[in-house]
Amino acid sequence: MHRSAMASLLPTISDIKPGTAPSRLLCPQVGPTNVSDIHPPSPNPVGALSTTGSGTDDVKVQATSVKDVTGVFITWENLSVSAFESKRKVQILDRLSGYAQPGEVLAIMGPSGCGKSSLLDALAGRLASNLVQTGKILVNGRKQELAFGTSAYVTQDDVLMATLTVKEAIYYSAQLQLPNSLSQYEKRARAEETMRAMGLDGVKDMRIGSGSTKGISGGQRRRVSICLEILTHPQLLFIDEPTSGLDSAASYHVMSRISSLAREKGMTVVGAIHQPSSEVFELFPRLCLLAYGKTVYFGPSSETAMVIYCA
Numbered sequence: 001m002h003r004s005a006m007a008s009l010l011p012t013i014s015d016i017k018p019g020t021a022p023s024r025l026l027c028p029q030v031g032p033t034n035v036s037d038i039h040p041p042s043p044n045p046v047g048a049l050s051t052t053g054s055g056t057d058d059v060k061v062q063a064t065s066v067k068d069v070t071g072v073f074i075t076w077e078n079l080s081v082s083a084f085e086s087k088r089k090v091q092i093l094d095r096l097s098g099y100a101q102p103g104e105v106l107a108i109m110g111p112s113g114c115g116k117s118s119l120l121d122a123l124a125g126r127l128a129s130n131l132v133q134t135g136k137i138l139v140n141g142r143k144q145e146l147a148f149g150t151s152a153y154v155t156q157d158d159v160l161m162a163t164l165t166v167k168e169a170i171y172y173s174a175q176l177q178l179p180n181s182l183s184q185y186e187k188r189a190r191a192e193e194t195m196r197a198m199g200l201d202g203v204k205d206m207r208i209g210s211g212s213t214k215g216i217s218g219g220q221r222r223r224v225s226i227c228l229e230i231l232t233h234p235q236l237l238f239i240d241e242p243t244s245g246l247d248s249a250a251s252y253h254v255m256s257r258i259s260s261l262a263r264e265k266g267m268t269v270v271g272a273i274h275q276p277s278s279e280v281f282e283l284f285p286r287l288c289l290l291a292y293g294k295t296v297y298f299g300p301s302s303e304t305a306m307v308i309y310c311a
C-alpha cells in the first residue's frame with residue numbers, strides 16, 4: 001500500500017488507551033501528537049519521574065515510592081530533547097508521545113541516529129547534562145522519581161570482569177546489590193533463579209573472557225549483563241541495543257528470554273532495538289518507530305508496522 005493511502009487510515013495518538021491495544025497506527029504527520037487520553041491503569045497512581053529541565057540536574061522530582069504499585073506504567077507526552085551547539089539549537093527528540101506497560105517489551109526502533117538511545121535516556125532520567133528536556137514523563141499517572149531499585153538500565157556495552165566465571169560475577173553482584181534484609185541463602189537463591197531465567201545455567205562455571213581471552217559467547221555476555229541488572233527484580237527495565245553484535249539466533253535467544261521475563265514478572269521493558277530479524281520483530285507486542293527524532297509509528301506490532309519500518 002502506498003504510504004499516503006496508508007496515512008489516511010491512521011488514527012491520532014490520542015487513540016492510545018492503556019490496557020486496550022490500539023487497533024490502528026499512530027502517525028504524527030496525520031494527527032495531533034498529544035496523549036492526553038492516555039490514562040494510567042492504576043486507580044491509585046503515584047508520583048513523578050521528571051518535568052521540564054536541563055539535563056538530569058535540573059529535573060524536579062518528588063521522592064515518592066512506587067513500591068506498593070503492581071507494575072510500572074510509564075507515559076511520555078510531547079517529550080522533546082535538544083542540544084545547543086555553537087549557540088544553535090539541535091532538536092534530538094521532537095514532541096514524542098507514547099507509553100510502555102507492565103508485562104510487555106516496548107521496542108524503540110529506527111535508523112541509526114534517530115534518537116532511540118536519547119529517548120531511553122530521557123525516560124530513565126539519565127540524559128547528558130548538555131541536553132535540555134521538555135514535556136511530561138509520568139509514572140503510574142504522576143510525576144515522580146523512580147525509587148531506588150525500581151528501575152534498571154542495561155547499557156550498550158557489556159562491562160564485565162573477564163577473569164570471573166558467570167556464577168562468580170552474578171553471585172558477587174547479588175551480594176553487593178541485594179538488601180541486607182535478605183539472608184546469604186536468599187541472595188544465592190536469587191542469583192541462581194536469575195541465572196536460570198536468562199538461560200545461563202549451562203555456562204555458569206565458564207570464565208566470562210574478553211576479546212583477547214577465550215570465554216563465553218557474545219550472546220551469553222549480553223545475557224550476563226542483563227542478569228546483573230535484573231537481580232534486584234526491577235519493575236522497569238531499560239535496555240539499549242540488547243542484540244547489538246549478535247547473530248540472528250543469539251538475538252532471538254536474548255530477546256525471547258527478556259519477553260518471557262517481562263510476561264512472568266509483570267516487568268515493563270523499554271528497549272532500543274537496531275535492525276531486528278523478523279523472528280525477533282514478532283516478539284514485540286508494541287513498537288515505537290522513530291525517524292529524525294519524531295515518532296512515525298506507535299502501536300501494536302503488525303505487518304503494516306514492518307512495512308513502515310522497512311520503508
Ligand SMILES: Nc1ncnc2c1ncn2[C@@H]1O[C@H](COP(=O)(O)OP(=O)(O)OP(=O)(O)O)[C@@H](O)[C@H]1O
Pocket residue numbers: 083092110111112113114115116117118119128130131272274
Ligand atoms: N549529549 C549529546 N549532545 C549532542 N548531541 C547528542 C547528544 N546525545 C545524542 N546526540 C545526538 O542526537 C542524535 C540521536 O542520537 P542517539 O544516540 O539517541 O541515536 P540512536 O538512534 O540511538 O543511534 P544508534 O542506533 O546509532 O545508537 C544523534 O545525532 C546524536 O549525535
